[in-house]
Amino acid sequence: MEARRNNPQHLTAILGWLHRFFDAVATWVSQLSWWKFFLFALLALVAGKILQDELFSGGGEEVVVRNDKKLHKKEPESSILIDDSGIRFNPRPKDKRGAAVVPEPPVPGEAPAAPAVPAPPKGSAAVRAASGEEVHIALPPQIGEELSNAIEAAVDDAAEAKVSRYHKQASTWFKSFVSLLVIALFATKALMGGKKRAEAQTQSANAAVERESMQRQLSEAKMQMMQAQVEPHFLFNTLASVEYLIQTDPPRASAMQRSLIQYLRAVLPQMRDNAVVTNLGREVDMVTAYLNLLKMRMEERLTVDMQIPEQLRSAAFPPMMLQSMVENAIKHGLECKPEGGTLKIIAEVAGGKLRVIVADNGVGFGVVPSDGTGLGLPTIRERLKLLHGDAGQLHIAANSPSGVIATVEVPYQVSK
CATH class of the missing domain: 3.30.565.10 (Histidine kinase-like ATPase, C-terminal domain)
Structure with missing residues (x-):
């Protein structure tokens, strides 16, 4: 209950602070002459462009991916290793709930359990994959190395493309923010400049009238004293x-x-x-x-x-x-x-x-x-x-x- 009562107060304080901030900005913008305002807008756009280039251009940075001539891709179900000898595939069969099954080592003195389904020919890759054994596909060294390099290059290109898309999107948002800020200041000066100037002139006129009245009262007091x-x-x-x-x-x-x-x-x-x-x-x-x-x-x-x-x-x-x-x-x-x-x-x-x-x-x-x-x-x-x-x-x-x-x-x- 106490938090509910405090929320309107916090909201009122925030709104009041925003109103004072906007009024201060509007007063400052309206006091600028037009040539000073355009100079400020030009400097703001130039500064925004410099920040955009420094923050989001990439600056010649390179995406470095550690390469030990091996590409490890770990997944919940299997692991694949590509090296100069070929492709090594280590599947992990799943149970009925979808969890990987790790074969238990046979108990000494007991015969291994027979497979529930007819087995393919002994020694085939399917049999070894089904039983959870490592599958090794032998490839010529040159082809294995080229395949490994191609996969690594594809991964690097994908990472660079992702970073480039992020930089481009952030750069677009930053440029739009600076442009909208300048446009908002221009609209504030155009729409509220006359009002602020009129208020300033009114205050100045009131102050001048008050000073003149005080001087007149002082003059009358001095002359009455002399009289x-x-x-x-x-x-x-x-x-x-x-x-x-x-x-x-x-x-x-x-x-x-x-x-x-x-x-x-x-x-x-x-x-x-x-x-x-x-x-x-x-x-x-x-x-x-x-x-x-x-x-x-x-x-x-x-x-x-x-x-x-x-x-x-x-x-x-x-x-x-x-x-x-x-x-x-x-x-x-x-x-x-x-x-x-x-x-x-x-x-x-x-x-x-x-x-x-x-x-x-x-x-x-x-x-x-x-x-x-x-x-x-x-x-x-x-x-x-x-x-x-x-x-x-x-x-x-x-x-x-x-x-x-x-x-x-x-x-x-x-x-x-």
């Missing part, structure tokens, strides 16, 4: 300036407080919004509030030149990116310059792309080391690549006579 960041150093300095001006210049402290409220009103919606792309007008309003606060701190040391056409305010632009560019220009170019300088913000469309330029005439890029705020230019490049691929670019160049020009290019689209 949630408000420069602590900037806020603390602004609040400290407000507190100082309350004691020394209350009207100016009130104006700075209003500018801070305006800036936070522009920034907080960006922090709560999870949009990947916003419009340029919204970014410009936020940067304007930020620059108003800075102008109250830097006073005449900061001059702002804003050139944003009204029709470009609806253009799509990544959130917080313009803010990052302006912060870099202030912190690394103008704020560290004793006499200050001018900050220009320009927007234009060229070649189907929106180009936003932030230029300053400060000390120059790289003169003042970064304090690691996390809103630097490398992050801008990474965001542009995630959002637009090669279509989004950040270019950094030196300004004349001093300062830096940072240019962001993105595909021109109207924000929804």
Whole structure:
């Protein structure tokens, strides 16, 4: 009973193994190009031909039969010996059951038993054969030797013919097996190649979609993190300036407080919004509030030149990116310059792309080391690549006579 229960399991395991093997072979064949497949088929046929010749051709082998000038042919009923003196025949008479009868030697003192049938003439070959005695047919030596050689040659020819038939049959089966194998692989590639290729393309497309989705999620997470960041150093300095001006210049402290409220009103919606792309007008309003606060701190040391056409305010632009560019220009170019300088913000469309330029005439890029705020230019490049691929670019160049020009290019689209 246990064996009967295990048989279906073994059969299922064998069928499963055969299915996996066939699927692996079909996948491998379908992945080959046609010229590679035909090359493989040609090599398989050549290798099969070589193996066929080596295994089944006989290779010049000779069937060796031991020959001691005697041919012994043992049979249950008799034995025949052919030598140079002639033919010797030693019959063994059978009893009623068909078994050979071996004559018993006569008992001493007793007369031999008389034959039950009339005996032929004494001394004849028939009498000697019937009585189990050896029969010797004398032949001339030359004829006996020729007869012995002829029988041996016949036996050799029969053995060689049998081996040759076996080799020919095995060779035919082997050749047929190799041919059928190649034909089966060809049919598998022709019939299942399209299916396997479609499955491979589907898997590749699913993997690409999954990678793109993961990259998009990563991009959105990074941008949400950047949107949630408000420069602590900037806020603390602004609040400290407000507190100082309350004691020394209350009207100016009130104006700075209003500018801070305006800036936070522009920034907080960006922090709560999870949009990947916003419009340029919204970014410009936020940067304007930020620059108003800075102008109250830097006073005449900061001059702002804003050139944003009204029709470009609806253009799509990544959130917080313009803010990052302006912060870099202030912190690394103008704020560290004793006499200050001018900050220009320009927007234009060229070649189907929106180009936003932030230029300053400060000390120059790289003169003042970064304090690691996390809103630097490398992050801008990474965001542009995630959002637009090669279509989004950040270019950094030196300004004349001093300062830096940072240019962001993105595909021109109207924000929804």
